[in-house]
Amino acid sequence: MQQAPHPYVGMWVTEDGHVRHHLLPCGRYDEARGKRQSSYQGRYWVTGNHIDYVDDTGFTADGDFADGVLYHGGMVLSREE
Template sequence: MSTTATQSHSAKTERHDSHPYAGMWVTADGYIRHELLSNGRYDEARGKRQSAYQGRYRVTGNHIDYVDDTGFTADGEFRDGVLHHAGMVLYREDKRD
């Protein structure tokens, strides 16, 4: 890989890693959990079923588009620190040490 390509790749990775919406988003009851990974992938758990859905996502402004690994698409919107997605409301998980 050329130096230019390496620098370009690093810059893209750095920008994506610091995306403000990356992290865990959960419904108030904790049943649905979306982990938005810094590499543009997501992992959704439902109840006790880990990795119920996986795929990729793309955020444009406050809008998020999902494409799961089977090709199913969905979208959502971040409003006032809350993720509204497919009739669900998800809140950023507060990670405490």
């Protein structure tokens, strides 16, 4: 039985477009910074409105979703339309 994608799946970007988090339905993410694609990659999981990240080197980070915004590491990311 396959689980439906989480409602936060998709592309999240900072206002200036510099940082882009692509949350994939398989539980992986791909983060781009500036012109550099795939700056960081790893897995993520969401519990309620909280997201935890572990990149492929073992670095961990987290964030929170509130009112359609992702707050992560001092950044504010909105869902890309």
